[in-house]
Amino acid sequence: MDKSLAFRMQNIDRRILYIVLLAIVVIGLIFPIPLPLAISPQAQKFFDAVEKAPTNKAAIVSVVWSASTQGENRPQTEVFIRHLMSRRIRILIMAFGGDAQSVTLAQEITGDLAKEYNYEYGKDWISLGYRLDQTGTLKGALLDIVQVYKTDSKERRPLGEWPVMAGVKSLKDIGVVGEISASGAYKNWIGLVGSAMSAPLCYGPTSVMAPELYTYLDSGQIAGMMFGIKGAAEYEALLVKSGVLKKAGFTTRAITPISLALVLLFVLIGLGNWGMYAARKAEAKG
Amino acid sequence: MDWLQRLLSRLFPPLHGTGFYIAIIVCLILFVALFFVIQLLPPKARKMIIVGATFFAGLFYAAEFFLPASPKPKDENFLTFAVPTVANFQNVLTAFTLGLGIYSLVRVHGSNVLKQKPNWENSVVLLGGMIVMAVAGLGWGEKSLFYRSLFRDVLANFDGAMFAILAFFIISAAYRAFRIRSAEATLLMVSALVVMLGQIPIGQFITSGLPENGSYLSLLRLDNISNWLLTTVNAPATRAISFGLGIGALAIGLRLWLSLERGAYFEAKAE
Amino acid sequence: MSHASVRWESSLLVALWAAIILVTVVMSQRGKKYYIRRIPGLNAIDEALGRATEMGRPILMVPGLTDINESVAPLQALSIFSYIVKASAKFGNRILLPCAKPAIYTVAQEVVRDSYAAAGRPELYAPDSVRFISDRQFAFAAGVSGLIYREQVAASFLFGDFYAESLIFAETGQQVGAIQVAGTVQTTQIPFFIASCDYTIIGDEFYAATAYISRDPTLLGSLVGQDISKILALVIIVIGTICMTIPALGGVNSFFVQWFKF
Structure with a gap:
């Protein structure tokens, strides 16, 4: 064994790591490896919650993400909205978070899917708009959504005039709530309005956020969860299985680069430890 | 207790058109005047006002939460009707603070440019970007191609690029940090590897020959072990930390609400 | 509820x-x-200040990403920073306190000014030391990272609510060789800080920090x-x-x- 090589493995220049990672991600995107993906119980529960949602009640899609996390949050939002549209459930879009672009992105995604599913704005879906203060807005919406939002965010017409709002006075009249988020906003839903609503609350966090949510899945305060983009891919697989989608799309394809990046991580961790072990052994020998 | 709601709606009826704008201007003038009056007061009186305002602002949400509410589905008490108004009030206050942020940016970077401090070129780009974006949004409007191009094609991609940098940083940080130096570190690394493998198809493929469920052998599947670690090991630890954090937040919330802390925030100046 | x-x-x-x-x-x-037990991460504050003095480079303090009306964590962070500012006033260290929220920025200005006054060195307060960067998460992350690189900070204190930008700050600080102490109430970010920082304050130790360093009876x-x-x-x-x-x-x-x- 080349001792100096082992030593060098302890301190590989970070620029080399970055280049290898970039190459692996690009290769993974171009040449996806078709491997079956096991469906996690959390994604299955999210899917089931939407599947069981009453079609005569509206659903809330709460969007708390911006362009920065769209790599994970956009596919989650897409599969969730697609599933709702396939079941002809009315959709109300709410947008929160530190960034007002959440509403623009949500409208863009819903607008594109609406063409595919023949969803009409104002009749089948509506954008309630962006609010900075989620706490106050949710507390208010628990009493009266129309009073809190007053107008929709696209056409700026009084909310009560839109047919999509028929029978929807407050959050208590909602059939299912799904929040796709890059932040810890779920605490507002659980803490402020969760117990007052009859609708199940489903969550789509980024992968980093996801481990925090297992506590609430366990307690039943969150009905289901999409674990980052991997959760979105699982959801997409469920949509394919149930016939909503003909074949899996980009979301499933994106799993290959993630897998390869993690394999690279394992290799690097192994190399680093091998280097450390070799160095220690050499030191012990003197 | 409906009288309170009726009284308030009679005193402050909804305004439209010119009346609405006049009300905004009057409010602005009143609050600016109030600001200067507070500045003129002696420190002790100013402190009393701050303590009082903090207490009453906090009291609203506390009282609204703790006072008994009518049974479900109504679930309201006599303060509940004011929640949306207070929420709007909060939104307006938050929006006003943005002006302070812009003031800070212009002061710091304006001075960089005027005094030609090192890297002043960066400040020019920042101020230029801020002005162009504001002009595009306010002048051309949200639906214009100009604004949408800047927003969708430039800003959104910059944001995405910054988030993507994380992938590189995770690789370098994990490579440096995951060294087996002790028994605990070994345990941590093995569990991390199992969780990561269980999350990806390549990892799931390794144990895909085992039955998915219904057999003891299914417990050895990497995806099942990973899920077990997340739900049975990670979740209780997270919950324990959350309990501590929740109680800690309650304590600091109480201290701030009742202005119990000495020497913090505005008090040092007041004494 | x-x-x-x-x-x-x-x-x-x-x-x-x-x-x-x-x-x-x-x-x-x-x-x-x-009685209050020892918290190693907080003892490291003095070590970091000493190192910044030796190197003659500034100290960075980041109070997280959230606003006053979203979380109490930034206020707690500012309380910790108040102690750091008072301690750094003794050595005349330059400080940098970038903020992501305008409301936090105004409170931070007051806290820093008052802390210098309390330490008997009001003349050390530089208005530019506390600055608003951006309320957009990654614009803020880019701004602070740039600051860390340009100023080659000697010590970095990251306290408050952090999200995805936590690793960006911690890794950039690591690259310039800063001694880093972090504490957050966001449990998902703790692993990133542990991987990249010298000391990490975990869980509710964050809320215990001010009591530990000030020994204030309240x-x-x-x-x-x-x-x-x-x-x-x-x-x-x-x-x-x-x-x-x-x-x-x-x-x-x-x-x-x-x-x-x-």
């Missing part, structure tokens, strides 16, 4: 915790002495109240677990079991 009356049992518990904390605060203010009392409240929560969890386990094992359905079923 929208109102206390929806689940009066848990609301009662919150009221009880609040009462316990207030009682211990009053007792501490009246002179009762409390804060110490509050900390002891928190610990008593946690013990109470632990006792309830144990009793609750037993009560839920007995029926699950096909056991009793007594009043006691029912009472704890909230």
Whole structure:
């Protein structure tokens, strides 16, 4: 064994790591490896919650993400909205978070899917708009959504005039709530309005956020969860299985680069430890 | 207790058109005047006002939460009707603070440019970007191609690029940090590897020959072990930390609400 | 939970915790002495300040990403920074305090100015040391990273609510060789800080920090109240677990079991 090589493995220049990672991600995107993906119980529960949602009640899609996390949050939002549209459930879009672009992105995604599913704005879906203060807005919406939002965010017409709002006075009249988020906003839903609503609350966090949510899945305060983009891919697989989608799309394809990046991580961790072990052994020998 | 709601709606009826704008201007003038009056007061009186305002602002949400509410589905008490108004009030206050942020940016970077401090070129780009974006949004409007191009094609991609940098940083940080130096570190690394493998198809493929469920052998599947670690090991630890954090937040919330802390925030100046 | 009356049992518990904390605060203010264990991460603050003095480079403090109306964490962070500013005033270290929220920026200005005044060095306060960067997460991350690189900070203190930008700050700080101390209430970010920072304050140690470094009776009392409240929560969890386990094992359905079923 080349001792100096082992030593060098302890301190590989970070620029080399970055280049290898970039190459692996690009290769993974171009040449996806078709491997079956096991469906996690959390994604299955999210899917089931939407599947069981009453079609005569509206659903809330709460969007708390911006362009920065769209790599994970956009596919989650897409599969969730697609599933709702396939079941002809009315959709109300709410947008929160530190960034007002959440509403623009949500409208863009819903607008594109609406063409595919023949969803009409104002009749089948509506954008309630962006609010900075989620706490106050949710507390208010628990009493009266129309009073809190007053107008929709696209056409700026009084909310009560839109047919999509028929029978929807407050959050208590909602059939299912799904929040796709890059932040810890779920605490507002659980803490402020969760117990007052009859609708199940489903969550789509980024992968980093996801481990925090297992506590609430366990307690039943969150009905289901999409674990980052991997959760979105699982959801997409469920949509394919149930016939909503003909074949899996980009979301499933994106799993290959993630897998390869993690394999690279394992290799690097192994190399680093091998280097450390070799160095220690050499030191012990003197 | 409906009288309170009726009284308030009679005193402050909804305004439209010119009346609405006049009300905004009057409010602005009143609050600016109030600001200067507070500045003129002696420190002790100013402190009393701050303590009082903090207490009453906090009291609203506390009282609204703790006072008994009518049974479900109504679930309201006599303060509940004011929640949306207070929420709007909060939104307006938050929006006003943005002006302070812009003031800070212009002061710091304006001075960089005027005094030609090192890297002043960066400040020019920042101020230029801020002005162009504001002009595009306010002048051309949200639906214009100009604004949408800047927003969708430039800003959104910059944001995405910054988030993507994380992938590189995770690789370098994990490579440096995951060294087996002790028994605990070994345990941590093995569990991390199992969780990561269980999350990806390549990892799931390794144990895909085992039955998915219904057999003891299914417990050895990497995806099942990973899920077990997340739900049975990670979740209780997270919950324990959350309990501590929740109680800690309650304590600091109480201290701030009742202005119990000495020497913090505005008090040092007041004494 | 929208109102206390929806689940009066848990609301009662919150009221009880609040009462316990207030009682211990009053007792501490009246002179009762409390012991507080060592928190290594906070001892490192002085070490970091010493190093910054030796190197003649600035100290960076970031109070996280959230606003005053979203979380109490940034205010707690500013309390810790107040101590750091007072300590750095002795050595005349230059400080940098970038903010992501305008409201935090205004409070931070007051805190820094007052801290210099309290340390007897009001002339050291430089208005540009506290600055607003951007309320957009990654614009803020880019701004702070740039600041870390350009100023080659010697010490970096990251306290408050951090999200995805945590690793960006910590890795950039690591690359310029800064000594880094971090503490966050966002449990998902703790692993990133552990991987990249020299010291990480975990969980509610973050809220204990000001009590530990200032030894102020109010804060110490509050900390002891928190610990008593946690013990109470632990006792309830144990009793609750037993009560839920007995029926699950096909056991009793007594009043006691029912009472704890909230």
